[in-house]
Amino acid sequence: MTTKPKRAELREACISEAFRIVEESGVENLSLREVARRLGISHQAPYRHFASRDHILAEIIALSFDEFSVYLNSRPLNQSVHDDLRHMGLHYLNYAKHHPLKYRLMFNTPMPDPVKHINMMNKAQHAFSILSERLEHTPLRPLALSIESSSNLEALFVWSMLHGLASILQSDVLPSLKLTTLEKKHMIAHCFARLSQALQP
Amino acid sequence: MTTKPKRAELREACISEAFRIVEESGVENLSLREVARRLGISHQAPYRHFASRDHILAEIIALSFDEFSVYLNSRPLNQSVHDDLRHMGLHYLNYAKHHPLKYRLMFNTPMPDPVKHINMMNKAQHAFSILSERLEHTPLRPLALSIESSSNLEALFVWSMLHGLASILQSDVLPSLKLTTLEKKHMIAHCFARLSQALQP
Numbered sequence: 001m002t003t004k005p006k007r008a009e010l011r012e013a014c015i016s017e018a019f020r021i022v023e024e025s026g027v028e029n030l031s032l033r034e035v036a037r038r039l040g041i042s043h044q045a046p047y048r049h050f051a052s053r054d055h056i057l058a059e060i061i062a063l064s065f066d067e068f069s070v071y072l073n074s075r076p077l078n079q080s081v082h083d084d085l086r087h088m089g090l091h092y093l094n095y096a097k098h099h100p101l102k103y104r105l106m107f108n109t110p111m112p113d114p115v116k117h118i119n120m121m122n123k124a125q126h127a128f129s130i131l132s133e134r135l136e137h138t139p140l141r142p143l144a145l146s147i148e149s150s151s152n153l154e155a156l157f158v159w160s161m162l163h164g165l166a167s168i169l170q171s172d173v174l175p176s177l178k179l180t181t182l183e184k185k186h187m188i189a190h191c192f193a194r195l196s197q198a199l200q201p
Numbered sequence: 202m203t204t205k206p207k208r209a210e211l212r213e214a215c216i217s218e219a220f221r222i223v224e225e226s227g228v229e230n231l232s233l234r235e236v237a238r239r240l241g242i243s244h245q246a247p248y249r250h251f252a253s254r255d256h257i258l259a260e261i262i263a264l265s266f267d268e269f270s271v272y273l274n275s276r277p278l279n280q281s282v283h284d285d286l287r288h289m290g291l292h293y294l295n296y297a298k299h300h301p302l303k304y305r306l307m308f309n310t311p312m313p314d315p316v317k318h319i320n321m322m323n324k325a326q327h328a329f330s331i332l333s334e335r336l337e338h339t340p341l342r343p344l345a346l347s348i349e350s351s352s353n354l355e356a357l358f359v360w361s362m363l364h365g366l367a368s369i370l371q372s373d374v375l376p377s378l379k380l381t382t383l384e385k386k387h388m389i390a391h392c393f394a395r396l397s398q399a400l401q402p
Binding site for chain 2: 106107108121125128148149159160161164175183
């Protein structure tokens with residue numbers, strides 16, 4: 001049990017405790033009652049700040065998207081647009097590796113209804129737009145006329161590759177595959193080289 | 202509670218019940234005790250067939266990989282190797298869509314130690330080799346000499362894109378993004394077109 005918080009700190013204490021509950025026992029076990037129990041406060045206390053369990057979940061997801069967006073934007077500034085995309089990709093993988101809980105909250109968790117949690121939805125949209133807007137200003141290899149294209153579609157392609165790679169790198173199935181040490185070492189560089197071939201004119 | 206099984210059917214009943222527990226309450230709540238409780242049999246009965254909780258988990262993961270491999274191999278036979286890869290990709294996405302629990306068990310679940318569960322490890326390796334061996338016999342766009350390549354590395358690239366796309370298509374974050382109906386409709390075709398550009402000579 002954490003030290004009982006003062007009233008002014010209650011909101012932040014609830015948020016920290018919600019992160020801990022999700023980390024220790026999964027998002028299914030998050031409830032305002034459990035937050036209160038672990039903080040040693042009354043069952044009603046968290047309701048001063050959060051209307052429901054979904055509201056505190058939406059809040060910790062929104063905070064994760066905030067931190068993720070700031071981290072993506074902290075990549076080194078580069079001259080070449082394709083180099084910049086590569087740095088964004090490396091930052092993406094790095095965030096997933098070092099913040100597995102927040103990464104899971106953003107992308108692998110049953111989320112509260114986005115229509116009812118506009119702030120969470122906007123933060124998610126903002127993170128996506130960092131990639132999408134970058135691709136809007138990047139000259140790309142032309143696609144066949146029959147294939148629809150837009151910066152959102154290009155962002156979905158790049159994101160799919162990054163999300164898949166980030167998940168596979170953390171997956172327990174990877175050690176089951178008969179990969180050589182060299183293959184494991186070069187996985188990321190190889191994927192990024194193929195991604196460049198898909199996109200570079 | 203399910204009807205109490207006869208002894209001869211016990212092993213299969215345990216396996217079915219293990220799938221149901223994982224589906225209803227997550228892999229964290231799988232135990233042989235819980236399997237026994239739900240089947241209305243003695244706590245010791247499942248141990249006739251499974252040495253531990255990890256053994257029954259390894260068994261349902263292995264069964265999922267089996268079914269997945271059979272499904273990948275049921276794709277239509279094609280003349281062109283790149284068309285065949287495309288069909289394999291579509292079968293992959295289709296399996297993920299229609300078997301979300303088994304898909305999660307294979308790729309998004311804390312797995313038992315592969316060294317202690319050789320059968321599970323071999324089934325995972327086999328599913329991966331379907332893609333890897335196909336790529337070994339496919340002429341691919343050359344990469345820069347500084348980039349390591351092998352059919353396993355190519356398979357990891359294709360798998361990353363497919364796994365990411367399958368996950369994003371099912372993710373709750375997708376409806377939060379401001380995508381047009383047209384973009385949603387063309388997501389898969391666009392990703393496959395970019396994947397072809399990455400790979401085709």
